[in-house]
Amino acid sequence: MSQNDDPVLEALASLPPIAIDAEWESRVRVRCHSAISRRSTLRRRAGRNLSQGVLAAISGAAVLCAYLAVMLAEVVRLAKHS
Numbered sequence: 001m002s003q004n005d006d007p008v009l010e011a012l013a014s015l016p017p018i019a020i021d022a023e024w025e026s027r028v029r030v031r032c033h034s035a036i037s038r039r040s041t042l043r044r045r046a047g048r049n050l051s052q053g054v055l056a057a058i059s060g061a062a063v064l065c066a067y068l069a070v071m072l073a074e075v076v077r078l079a080k081h082s
Helices: 007-013 022-081
Strands: none
Touching: none
């Protein structure tokens, strides 16, 4: 059995060479760049939304702590008068 007896290798050898298409390559490059910029924009927006959510959570926690402090002060004041 020699090297030329393999039908798969013979079929591969008969394939035409790949020709580079500059127009196709530029279209692919433009699509890739637009996809990357869209993804980057979405990440920035998500980051802003996340920071706004964190700010809202901290504000809510601060309001709740202030309310609880006032309630505790009221309980102490009422306990002294009893």
